[in-house]
Structure formats: C-alpha cells, structure tokens
Amino acid sequence: MCVVTKNLEIPRRALAIGAHPDDIEFGAGATLAKWSEQGCEVSLLICTDGSKGTWNPEVNIKDLITTRKSEQLLAAKELNLSGKVIFLGEVDGELENSTNLRKRVTLIIRNLQPDIVLTHDPWKKYRLHPDHRNVGCLALDALVAARDPLFFPEQNMPPHRPKELLLFEAEDEDHFEQCEGFEKSKIQALLCHQSQFESTMGIGSSDIDSGANSFREVELSKLDYSHIENDLLLAEGFKRISEL
C-alpha cells in the first residue's frame, strides 16, 4: 500500500530544475511560494531557452528567448523567491542528458547546496515532450554525481547530498504539500508567461480576461486532492524520494 506523506519540514535551501520557463510554476509554484515565505532560499534552474514555445512560425527566435527569460524572472518575483534564477540556455526540444551538461548541473548543485531538489518525473508514462523526460534524467544523474566525491573531482568542490527529492508531474504521487494561501501566487506566476497564453494555457488573444479566468479555474481544480485525504483541498502532489 502506498504511504502518503505531507508537508516536509521547511528546507533552508531548495533547487527546482525545469525544462522550460513555466514548468516549475506548473509543478511546484505554490509549494515554492510557501517555503519562500517561511524563509527558504529557493533557486530555479531553467534548462532550455524556450525557443520553440510558440505556434507562430514567423516569430523572431531571439526575441522569443528574451521574452521567455524576462517572463520567468517576473514569475520568480511573483512567487517571492529569494534565490537565483539560472538559465542553462540549451536549445528547446534538443536537450540531451550529456556528460558535459550533467557536469554543469552537478556544479550548480554543489554550489547552491540545496536541502531539497525538485524536478520532472522522468518516468511519467506517455509523456511526449523529450525535454521533460531528459531534464528529469539529467537532474537525477547530476544529483547522484553531486553527492559522491569521485564524480567530476576536477570541480574541486566538496560533494553535496540533498536530503529529499520531489518529482513533479509525477506518475505515482505519494507526497503532498498543502498550499492554502499560495494558490494565487502560483496562478499569478503562471500568468506572467504571457507568450505561453495561446500554446500552453489555452488563453486566446480575442478575450484574454475570460480565458485567464477559465485557466485559473482549471489550475485551482488541479490543486484539489481531497479525494485522497480530506484536508488536501489545496495541495501540490509529488513523488518523494528520500535517503539519497
């Protein structure tokens, strides 16, 4: 039987690793806002440049990359995050879990020393987007490398072993973070990603207000886990991996 846990002790530092601008807010935005308010230093690592995130084939790619970066920074402000927002800048849709990239992410983990790492569940069934799978694997492999001293010794950094790993958009959710009072921050942060209104959020340009309202309702309904436990009316669900 699956054991459900709730509400980890507030970490001192957390690092969320996502494939694209907006992924982390979808997966863990309310949890990160909650932890931030309690004094946790939350940093974000965005692995790709988001350069394929539009349905407009005429778009200027450089402008899109700049826009998505600034939207991500705004979203981090909306969540009141006090850590860093780091952009790896890999090409959207083409990220590979290479040794070189794993080395870069390992160095970031060793530098930031997070108590908790959050990322995509790489084992989510039937997921189409390769970046979500590959970033999940990249983050996990980098975590393993960061904790053991014989991986990338040329970094000349002490190893760092996070205490917990939380996978968002998870196949088998077994941990929940209650987030009453932080659902609005999550949704406002998501709405900072205006370039994604049409392609990701279903908000048409003809009536942005009503589209945004529908989006709010859908996102709020996703936070309702009361079918699992009564007190999980507003929560985010994760797969939790401890004893790393």
Ligand SMILES: [Zn+2]
């Ligand atoms: Zn994504």
